[in-house]
Amino acid sequence: MRVRLDDPAKTAAWLTELAPVHVRTLDAYQPGKPIEELERELGISGAIKVASNENPLGPSxxxxxxxxxxxxxxxxxxxxxxxxxxxxxxxxxxxxxxxxxxxxxxxxxxxxxxxxxxxxxxxxxxxxxxxxxxxxxxxxxxxxxxxxxxxxxxxxxxxxxxxxxxxxxxxxxxxxxxxxxxxxxxxxxxxxxxxxxxxxxxxxxxxxxxxxxxxxxxxxxxxxxxxxxxxxxxxxxxxxxxxxxxxxxxxxxxxxxxxxxxxxxxxxxxxxxxxxxxxxxxxxxxxxxDDTDHVARSAALGRRGIERMRAELGKIPGVTAYPSLSNFVLLDVGRPSGPLYDRLLKRGVIVRPMAAWGLPNALRVSIAAEHDLDRVIATLAEVLSP
Ligand SMILES: Cc1ncc(COP(=O)(O)O)c(C=O)c1O
Incomplete structure (x- = not known):
């Protein structure tokens, strides 16, 4: 037999039959927004991505x-x-x-x-x-x-x-x-x-x-x-x-x-x-x-970044900055974080909204290199302040 998908309803019905229900009902993983995508969409340059817990010092x-x-x-x-x-x-x-x-x-x-x-x-x-x-x-x-x-x-x-x-x-x-x-x-x-x-x-x-x-x-x-x-x-x-x-x-x-x-x-x-x-x-x-120097510098940068973010963002009224032993901080911003995420994007700072994790009032912010962290903290302070 031959199959002919000549309208969207037929295509949808055919795809429904093709995959088992546990695949059809899956939500694919949404990665953090790539810098290039944001810059292309907004026509800006110099965006900072602190959304995917990467190492801001770069590779070894x-x-x-x-x-x-x-x-x-x-x-x-x-x-x-x-x-x-x-x-x-x-x-x-x-x-x-x-x-x-x-x-x-x-x-x-x-x-x-x-x-x-x-x-x-x-x-x-x-x-x-x-x-x-x-x-x-x-x-x-x-x-x-x-x-x-x-x-x-x-x-x-x-x-x-x-x-x-x-x-x-x-x-x-x-x-x-x-x-x-x-x-x-x-x-x-x-x-x-x-x-x-x-x-x-x-x-x-x-x-x-x-x-x-x-x-x-x-x-x-x-x-x-x-x-x-x-x-x-x-x-x-x-x-x-x-x-x-x-x-x-x-x-x-x-x-x-x-x-x-x-x-x-x-x-x-x-x-x-x-x-x-x-x-x-x-x-x-x-x-x-073998690059123990790179690891040591990265770990020290991580700890400094966490300490600064917790101290400076945690004092914004209504914001809780949770303790973290990693390279990111979870912020409870006390209100739905989606609109704040969008406002941060417009200012060229890509963080991660946490609704998909079941934390609709939270943002996750990865550490940045020292020169970028000043801007990340200042932009977050501006957007998150009541
Ligand atoms: C807790 C945790 N486990 C595992 C991974 C997966 O990392 P990868 O597949 O890049 O090794 C990540 C990445 O974000 C993570 O946060």
Missing amino acids: PRAVAAIQAAVGSINLYPDAASFALRRALAARLGVGEPEVAIGAGSNDLLYQLVLALVGPEHEVVSPAFGFLSYRLAAQVAGRRFVATAATPDGADLDALCAAFGPTTRLVVIGTPNNPTGSVFTRQQAARVLDALPEHALLVIDEAYAEYAAAWPEVDHVDGLVFLREALAAGDPRVVLLRTFSKIYGLAAMRVGYAVAHAGVLDLLGRVVRTFHVGTLGQVAALAAL
Whole structure:
């Protein structure tokens, strides 16, 4: 037979039949607005984007050099096993090479976890106000996602643990959490692991771990130490996710990693797309990992940025600037934030409105380089002041 879509109603009906209901009802992830798009729309230049928690210092110069050195070999497929990067990470993290897996960003690893481990009868559990990919990764696969009670100050641990049952397969916690900036303490993480069913995994998403390390006086779990202790005690149920997109400044290269029991990672390896992490990403990540100076400068800039934003924006009447151990601050502005977001856009400052996260009165603002941060703070103060 031949199909002829000659009017919009027919096209809509045909598309409806084509996809399963869990795909048709999905809301695609809305990324932060790109600078070029805003400048094109408003005919302006010099816009600042503080919407996607990127590193305002840019990539590690060593990573840039490594990309330049490798660019002549992109006719060859990448190393599918990411051997050199895995070996370097294993040595750095104090684990075995089979305990490290590389993904196309930590997003990719979240999707792999669901694909490999969460069956139709299972669900993914995570506190509300977390990273949207936790929900999306489950829903894309047609799996149930259960969001438990939380506030911007953190998860309600009783509610989280009470949600666990025999069909719970993944429990995902972000620490520091995006978009709230809140953390789990070591004790809280231990409590979650103690309550976890036998056949469930605790996924600790530490995309901002290296920023959090700049706040040693604030009690927060170090996912790597926690995971190593669990493995040493014979408990294989902790998975750590980290990324090169944040402090390493390599968001465009799409490289993240998981650290977990080798048997768990072997299961992930069965669903991975072939050649999912390109050569340039692998060499860039390897070089960035060694650039401890870039990481230290970025972490210090992050802490200074958070301290300044909290001090200066938190004193605007009606505004709450939540604590954060990451590279962004969540602001409750006490009224719907959509119109304020639009006014900020017109002034060339791109922040992130939080309605899609269930926080309609909130904006998330990433740190900026020092010279840009003055303008970001001044513009926010002007727009948010009553
Ligand atoms: C908490 C958290 N996890 C994971 C990611 C995903 O990062 P990527 O896929 O770039 O590694 C992000 C990115 O914003 C994040 O905020």
